[in-house]
Amino acid sequence: MTELRLILVGLGARSVIWRRVIGESPRARIVGLVDTSPARLAAALEAHPGCIGGVTLEEVAAEVDADAVLLITPPGDRHAQIAAACAAGLAILAEKPLADSLADASALVAAAARAKVPLMVGLNFRYLAVTRALADLFRDDLLGAPAFGRLTYERWRDGRLPHLNRYPLTMPQPMLWEQSIHHFDLMRFVYGREPVSIVARTWNPPWSMYAGDANVAALISFEGGIEVTYQGTWAGNHDHLAFDWRTDCAHGVAVQAEMFGGLSYARRDDRSFTPVDVPPTEMWRDDAAAVLTDFLAHLLDDAPLHCSGADHLKSLRMVEACIVSSSQGKKINPAELNNLAGPVSRTFPLSSPTEKRI
Secondary structure (H helix, E strand, C coil): CCCEEEEEECCCHHHHHHHHHHHHCCCEEEEEEECCCHHHHHHHHHHCCCCEEECCHHHHHHHCCCCEEEECCCCCCCHHHHHHHHHHCCEEEEECCCCCCHHHHHHHHHHHHHCCCCEEEECHHHHCHHHHHHHHHCCCCCCCCEEEEEEEEECECCCCCCCCCCCCCCCCCHHHHHHHHHHHHHHHHHHCCCEEEEEEEEECCCCCCCCCCCEEEEEEEEHHHCEEEEEEECECCCCCCEEEEEEEECCEEEEEEECCEEEEEEECCCCCCEECCCCCCCCCHHHHHHHHHHHHHHHHHCCCCCCEHHHHHHHHHHHHHHHHHHHHCCCECHHHCCCCCCCCCCCCCCCHHHHCCC
8 A cells, every 4th residue: 555545534623623634744645535515525535536525424434435534523423423433444533632531542542443444633733843853852861861840831721712622611620621731742742751649629619600610630659760840721710821841850950931932941051942844844734744644654654652552551540540530639650550561662762761761
């Protein structure tokens, strides 16, 4: 196989990026389109002549020769989509998070494993240039191994905005599933360590639009003694994004002061911070293209499967651990929430001292 034939499920705003990225790839081609909206489906079919369209993956998969499916759908209730992909023997690339509960995500990963169908989750934040540069700072010859960190993400987000995943406003912890999952996954990925315990408190301020908790604070302990304090809000009381991730290491500190940039470092005796040049990127397009490249490499070149469903479950367990810890008032080991496991995997070359810690 030299070209991957894809069926796209979900033709909303995010699909515009994916259709562009696939169109620019010499190794992938869209052959099927699925959406429950007749207007969106008609517009996409007009833009992609020759494709087969339908309202369910099951019916489109029966009419077209395809190799894989891309799920660009909200995480709630993907069981029918995963089941149809498994029945048709289609490899799966799913937008993150895979599901809006750990139990559902575990069931979907297990279903794909039983069908022997590759399942990759599009954890695009792992592919950002700033993420790669941050991970590379933790070299023995520069900053050394991480010891402790602090990650703050504070803002007000209106859950009714059309471009956000459709989490119910009554969902108990919308912030954790929509945004904190990214941050928890990045912690695992950048530090190359797994969490061993989490103590968390979720809460909802009086001005929040949500019925459930929209904010979370957590103390997360990772293998090797790394301690990270985290605060994330959906319902802060100022409509401004505040992002700050500082990591103290053996020989100095690394600071990411912006969500997609603002990276700098300082060794212990430096008088000022040194900015880190991050290659210019087109937001959302370049990281999606990198995800697709890894997916294609696995299916066409027999490369390892990065960002697998099993790996994704480890990050989802961190979300679940926060929820359980807050409700029960005790420390939780995420690995004990269920027995499905997957390795942390980086998808870019790093110096050997950092790589040895994975």
